[in-house]
Amino acid sequence: MLVLVVNCGSSSLKYQVREVAAGTDGGTVLTSGLVENIGGPQVRDHTEALELLARRLDEELGGRTVDAAGHRVVHGGERFSAPVLVTHEIVREIERLAPLAPLHNPAAVLGLRAVLRTWPHLPQVAVFDTAFHRSMPEHVWRYAVPEEFYERWGIRRYGFHGTSHDWVTGRAAQFLGVPREDFHAVVAHLGNGASVTAVRGGRSYDTSMGYTPLAGLVMGTRTGDLDPSVVTSVLRRDPSMTPEALDGLLNTASGLRAIAGHHDMRTVQEAADRGDERAELALEMAAHRLAKYVGGYHVAVGGARALVFTAGIGENAAAFRARVCGRLGALGVVLDDDANAARSRGTRRISAPGSGLEVLVVPTDEEQAIAAATAELVAGTAAG
Ligand code: AMP
Numbered sequence: 001m002l003v004l005v006v007n008c009g010s011s012s013l014k015y016q017v018r019e020v021a022a023g024t025d026g027g028t029v030l031t032s033g034l035v036e037n038i039g040g041p042q043v044r045d046h047t048e049a050l051e052l053l054a055r056r057l058d059e060e061l062g063g064r065t066v067d068a069a070g071h072r073v074v075h076g077g078e079r080f081s082a083p084v085l086v087t088h089e090i091v092r093e094i095e096r097l098a099p100l101a102p103l104h105n106p107a108a109v110l111g112l113r114a115v116l117r118t119w120p121h122l123p124q125v126a127v128f129d130t131a132f133h134r135s136m137p138e139h140v141w142r143y144a145v146p147e148e149f150y151e152r153w154g155i156r157r158y159g160f161h162g163t164s165h166d167w168v169t170g171r172a173a174q175f176l177g178v179p180r181e182d183f184h185a186v187v188a189h190l191g192n193g194a195s196v197t198a199v200r201g202g203r204s205y206d207t208s209m210g211y212t213p214l215a216g217l218v219m220g221t222r223t224g225d226l227d228p229s230v231v232t233s234v235l236r237r238d239p240s241m242t243p244e245a246l247d248g249l250l251n252t253a254s255g256l257r258a259i260a261g262h263h264d265m266r267t268v269q270e271a272a273d274r275g276d277e278r279a280e281l282a283l284e285m286a287a288h289r290l291a292k293y294v295g296g297y298h299v300a301v302g303g304a305r306a307l308v309f310t311a312g313i314g315e316n317a318a319a320f321r322a323r324v325c326g327r328l329g330a331l332g333v334v335l336d337d338d339a340n341a342a343r344s345r346g347t348r349r350i351s352a353p354g355s356g357l358e359v360l361v362v363p364t365d366e367e368q369a370i371a372a373a374t375a376e377l378v379a380g381t382a383a384g
Pocket of ligand 1: 190191192193220263264265266267269311312313316317318
């Protein structure tokens with residue numbers, strides 16, 4: 001089956017076509033690319049982007065046609081706990097959730113509608129970033145705030161990066177030969193955005209992001225956890241500050257960028273290696289925050305078997321992994337320094353024999369996960 005994987009932003013559309021054989025894991029990439037500057041003079045809107053994409057695919061696939069499309073959708077609210085086949089009603093529901101993800105859900109809706117218009121008979125699947133975390137129990141997803149916040153505005157913890165956490169959990173359990181339903185772990189997705197998930201019995205039990213992706217770890221440009229009084233205090237003290245401006249500062253001018261002056265882990269690590277004290281401080285802050293979560297989640301899942309690193313930093317930043325694991329002596333974690341330093345693209349163990357938790361590096365692949373979920377749902381529907 002040929003699956004088109006679509007990731008729509010407000011002005012760009014990323015795509016991949018994968019060939020997925022029945023019962024396999026998301027298959028191989030046949031072609032991939034990007035349509036940029038949607039809304040500009042060349043590509044006026046998402047429908048034009050799709051028409052452009054259809055022409056490109058005609059050439060790139062040598063006349064073969066795609067059998068299904070899988071879309072990345074950031075917010076599935078409280079309704080979606082798994083990928084779904086897309087109908088007009090589902091698109092309307094994703095649109096209705098826009099206040100929870102104002103930058104992302106409207107773009108996904110444009111992409112879904114554009115595909116519906118261009119290929120009206122193509123089965124489409126929506127895969128939600130929040131879905132994996134729907135298994136969090138109520139005492140975890142609630143904030144201890146007046147009930148009205150939840151009732152009126154849906155303010156609760158949702159969690160994000162679910163497609164990646166889910167995929168990586170499955171891979172890690174498989175690697176260790178543990179049945180997924182018996183697998184307890186702490187999974188750290190560390191990219192420009194970063195979150196950590198407590199996995200209990202193969203499912204999400206807790207995660208560091210909350211109502212929005214601003215919560216939790218110190219990220220490239222996001223603050224992570226913050227006393228909410230900081231927000232009210234700044235708004236009160238600076239009469240020119242607006243909620244929008246403050247939102248921008250906390251999302252794009254905070255995190256590593258605020259402390260080290262750079263948001264990119266490679267640059268920050270290089271600066272720290274040269275003796276830059278601010279870069280060193282930023283790394284210590286990020287590592288300390290993550291180590292606290294690992295300890296907390298180890299307890300929350302009743303004893304994790306593994307700590308799993310994934311995404312750009314998790315997969316590549318050996319020095320940062322060492323910095324985090326160096327703080328986990330109380331859990332008996334011991335890294336194998338050579339295995340940690342070795343570069344490899346595959347799933348691997350980087351802890352020493354006898355380590356209190358097995359420490360793994362598992363490459364994530366959200367497109368592959370979306371393709372696998374899409375193929376499974378579409379094939380299942382066709383068979384049923
Ligand atoms: P992602 O959002 O998953 O693409 O991850 C981006 C982050 O991964 C950036 O902070 C990069 O600096 C970081 N990263 C990628 N490769 C490396 C590397 N070899 N060493 C350290 N950090 C890296």
